[in-house]
Amino acid sequence: MSVPAYTPDEIMTVTAARQLVNGAVCFVGIGLPSAACNLARMMHAPDLVLIYESGTVGTRPKVLPLSIGDGELAETATCVVPLPEIFAHYLQRGRVDVGFLGAAQIDRYGNLNSTVIGDYAHPTVRLPGAGGAPEIATYAREVLVIMKQTPRSFAPRLDFRTSCGYLEGSGARAASGSPGAGPRAVITDFGVLRPHPGTEELELAALYPGISVDAARAATGWPLKLAARIEMLPAPAPAELAALRELEARTRAAHARPIRISLRN
Amino acid sequence: MQLLPLTEAIATHVHDGDSVALEGFTHLIPFAAGHEIVRLGRRNLHLIRMTPDLLYDQLIGMGCAARLTFSWGGNPGVGSLHRLRDAVERQWPRPLALSEFTHAELALAYQAGASGMSCGLMPRYGDTDLGRLPGTTLRTLRCPFTDRLLTAVPAINPDVTILHAQQIDAEGNVLIRGIVGAAKEAALAARRVLVTVEERVERLSADMNAVVLPSWLISAASIVPGGAYPSYAQGYYPRDNRFYLAWDEIARDRQAFTAWMERHVLGVPDHAALLRALGVAA
Numbered sequence: 001m002s003v004p005a006y007t008p009d010e011i012m013t014v015t016a017a018r019q020l021v022n023g024a025v026c027f028v029g030i031g032l033p034s035a036a037c038n039l040a041r042m043m044h045a046p047d048l049v050l051i052y053e054s055g056t057v058g059t060r061p062k063v064l065p066l067s068i069g070d071g072e073l074a075e076t077a078t079c080v081v082p083l084p085e086i087f088a089h090y091l092q093r094g095r096v097d098v099g100f101l102g103a104a105q106i107d108r109y110g111n112l113n114s115t116v117i118g119d120y121a122h123p124t125v126r127l128p129g130a131g132g133a134p135e136i137a138t139y140a141r142e143v144l145v146i147m148k149q150t151p152r153s154f155a156p157r158l159d160f161r162t163s164c165g166y167l168e169g170s171g172a173r174a175a176s177g178s179p180g181a182g183p184r185a186v187i188t189d190f191g192v193l194r195p196h197p198g199t200e201e202l203e204l205a206a207l208y209p210g211i212s213v214d215a216a217r218a219a220t221g222w223p224l225k226l227a228a229r230i231e232m233l234p235a236p237a238p239a240e241l242a243a244l245r246e247l248e249a250r251t252r253a254a255h256a257r258p259i260r261i262s263l264r265n
Numbered sequence: 266m267q268l269l270p271l272t273e274a275i276a277t278h279v280h281d282g283d284s285v286a287l288e289g290f291t292h293l294i295p296f297a298a299g300h301e302i303v304r305l306g307r308r309n310l311h312l313i314r315m316t317p318d319l320l321y322d323q324l325i326g327m328g329c330a331a332r333l334t335f336s337w338g339g340n341p342g343v344g345s346l347h348r349l350r351d352a353v354e355r356q357w358p359r360p361l362a363l364s365e366f367t368h369a370e371l372a373l374a375y376q377a378g379a380s381g382m383s384c385g386l387m388p389r390y391g392d393t394d395l396g397r398l399p400g401t402t403l404r405t406l407r408c409p410f411t412d413r414l415l416t417a418v419p420a421i422n423p424d425v426t427i428l429h430a431q432q433i434d435a436e437g438n439v440l441i442r443g444i445v446g447a448a449k450e451a452a453l454a455a456r457r458v459l460v461t462v463e464e465r466v467e468r469l470s471a472d473m474n475a476v477v478l479p480s481w482l483i484s485a486a487s488i489v490p491g492g493a494y495p496s497y498a499q500g501y502y503p504r505d506n507r508f509y510l511a512w513d514e515i516a517r518d519r520q521a522f523t524a525w526m527e528r529h530v531l532g533v534p535d536h537a538a539l540l541r542a543l544g545v546a547a
Contacts, residue, residue, distance in 0.1 A: 031342065054290050054291055054292070054444045055290070056444065065342070066341065066509060066510075067341035067504065067509070069290050069291025069292050069341075070291070071292070071443065071497055071499050073444075074292070074443045074444050075499075080443065080445070082445050082447065082450070083290060083315070083368065083446050084372040084375070084376050087373075088369070088372075088387075092369065092388070115395075120398065121399065123354060124354070125354070126338075126345075126349070126350045126353040127339075128338050128345070129336065129365050130336060130337065130367040130395060131367070131368050132337075132369065133367070134367045134393055134395065135367060135368070135369045137391075138390050138391060161393045162394070163393065164390070164391035167392065173391070176390055176391050176392065178390045178391050179390070255506040255510075257503075258545075259494070259505040259507075259508075259545055260545065260546075261490065261491040261494060261501075261502045261540055261546050262490070262546070262547055263490045263491060263546050263547070
């Protein structure tokens with residue numbers, strides 16, 4: 001088998017970017033989601049509206065931010081609003097079409113853990129915690145999850161439920177009154193999982209070139225079911241790869257620039 | 266408002282056992298003020314911050330804190346806060362009690378505190394383990410108008426809120442611009458407000474609707490250029506993303522962390538000396 005001409009991160013980013021429809025309002029997280037949203041904006045979705053939880057609305061960064069609140073995001077935004085406003089007036093009020101989430105663990109119903117591995121009082125690994133994830137998971141009209149697939153991260157049981165996916169499935173989320181539809185797709189380094197229309201259990205729905213069903217199953221901590229039809233996803237196009245690599249090169253150069261502060265006074 | 270040297274401002278207004286919110290969402294994090302708290306050896310603090318960031322990693326690792334109220338405790342875009350993790354996972358250098366919320370809840374708690382409310386309300390959906398945390402202070406109630414379920418988040422009123430800002434004018438009014446986070450709400454919720462600023466000007470270059478804290482809301486202010494470094498001050502200097510990346514390695518190891526803090530914080534008289542030692546200031 002030939003070695004692909006792209007990395008797992010690259011095909012995940014390109015696949016995530018392709019899910020985004022021009023004009024959609026996206027609540028963006030840092031890392032792969034941020035790369036995917038800005039790639040989409042540079043390729044097929046120039047009017048994508050990017051909101052970062054630091055309060056920057058309609059931002060068009062030229063380089064990717066390292067943090068959720070880099071100055072680049074404020075300088076290129078339509079407006080910058082206070083945090084209580086971004087969560088209440090934009091997210092909670094239902095003005096976000098697509099929310100991106102990652103986590104340390106996901107279960108078969110798309111529920112997410114970003115709080116602890118192990119027991120809460122005596123954790124093996126203390127993770128960063130909730131941040132904006134629970135509200136993004138609740139209020140975004142739909143959620144895209146991006147995370148690498150391993151038997152430990154795609155867990156039969158979460159150590160802690162930080163954010164709701166489909167709860168116990170089969171309509172439990174809708175019955176809870178949650179305004180958003182929940183995780184529409186889980187984009188991994190093997191392919192894409194989507195919820196079954198009835199049970200809402202995540203199923204393998206698409207694979208990247210050269211990846212087998214068995215490999216995807218072996219990387220899942222529960223017996224992974226297959227969708228009625230499994231789509232074979234195309235490799236990243238040369239134009240997509242070129243745009244992504246240029247964006248990342250610009251970002252590396254910007255982040256490596258030394259800071260100089262003048263001590264007036 | 267009193268204009269004071271930073272050491273005096275902290276010594277006067279931050280006491281052992283206080284609840285202290287050093288706010289600023291990624292932007293304008295008051296590092297210089299936090300380092301002064303370390304130099305003065307304050308203990309048993311209840312630290313409050315939406316995103317603890319490197320500054321609270323440093324305060325926690327130096328043993329200043331007994332409790333942390335927060336909503337996201339990582340090194341943004343990099344990974345873990347290793348000192349926070351060591352305190353929670355292995356109680357080093359001392360145990361740290363946690364009160365954790367979501368961003369929306371904590372922003373609401375500051376807003377309630379700033380408004381003189383006992384709590385803030387938000388819709389309640391779904392079922393997470395966050396509502397079942399030991400000692401959770403969240404409560405559920407029904408909306409008297411619609412019967413919908415609501416979450417009540419208790420107000421936060423810190424003893425002291427500390428902010429970094431761009432400018433102070435001749436009258437002592439303070440301007441914050443750029444990403445403002447929940448800085449204004451945290452300040453208005455507090456019993457005392459300390460501010461460090463980049464520079465003193467005759468008049469603020471502020472729009473009518475800019476975030477300005479009037480001088481009579483501020484207990485004390487100190488002029489500390491570069492006071493947010495390695496965070497940033499919009500219009501003055503950018504975030505030092507290289508430092509945030511390098512911190513991952515420094516903070517991973519107890520000895521390396523302690524040595525760094527002894528050399529760069531305890532071993533220097535003030536923030537200007539730290540900036541010169543790091544080769545950041547001219």
